[in-house]
Amino acid sequence: AQSVTQLDSQVPVFEEAPVELRCNYSSSVSVYLFWYVQYPNQGLQLLLKYLSGSTLVESINGFEAEFNKSQTSFHLRKPSVHISDTAEYFCAVSVAGTASKLTFGTGTRLQVTL
């Protein structure tokens, strides 16, 4: 069975600083990878996803993630964060052929301060 590990439960960072949220997965078969964001009192929203092709994927608000098959990682990065990026970030994996079933990590709380 697949699993997702997000080692950092909380990441504090100052505004305009770069950030990396780490995600590692385990699976013996092909996977699809996702990052979801959950703002306070809101539902989960898809931030970006890797399905195939280019290993670097980007979101519309400046986040990017790179699929690294050899290291089984899908780390999320942003070169300069804003206060509005404060939220909970979840990495998730879906195994090919499992009808879109998502397995989530435990989440990383990104806290951006001035």
Add this chain to the structure above:
Amino acid sequence: EAGVAQSPRYKIIEKRQSVAFWCNPISGHATLYWYQQILGQGPKLLIQFQNNGVVDDSQLPKDRFSAERLKGVDSTLKIQPAKLEDSAVYLCASSLGGSVPDTQYFGPGTRLTVL
């Protein structure tokens, strides 16, 4: 486009009581999911419907949890009787269901507290 709707947003009950949650997916979405998110953990899939049929309910505690999706649209999730460990946020999500992988759209969730 309206998103996934859930009600109630909050519910407080005592253990051994029953509770039900309602979900209205995005119009036209064939697949509906219920997740349980315990504090400090990621969401865990409880049950997945394709139209009104169950695709996956392997992690649903069937002795106390039940779910249905009549007519392939709205869905209800019921807990009877509730236990303290059922305190969590219950998330509903929907997707088109036409291809794999499928982007899931989440509702705001129902926060359940069992006393």
